[in-house]
Amino acid sequence: MNPIRIAKKWLAYRRTMNELGGLSNQSLNDIGLTRYDIRNVAARSYR
Template sequence: MNLIRNFRNWRAYRDTVNELGRLSNRELADLGINRGEIAAIARRSV
């Protein structure tokens, strides 16, 4: 069970990083995010 949960958390993290990474700097700024914060925000999402 732990392995499955860890895998799902990792996928959610990667999906969040990829989605935010596709946004332009302008779109990120509209959300109040800069590129350096993407990994931290993705970690908080899981």
């Protein structure tokens, strides 16, 4: 895979982690997630 694509995917992963990590537990609950789910959701953006 090309290095630019890898970098873009990594940035998407970090952005997702930061955005979801910044939400309150109540906000996460409203969208059906827990803190434990954040990494799994972010990992899907990395694939």
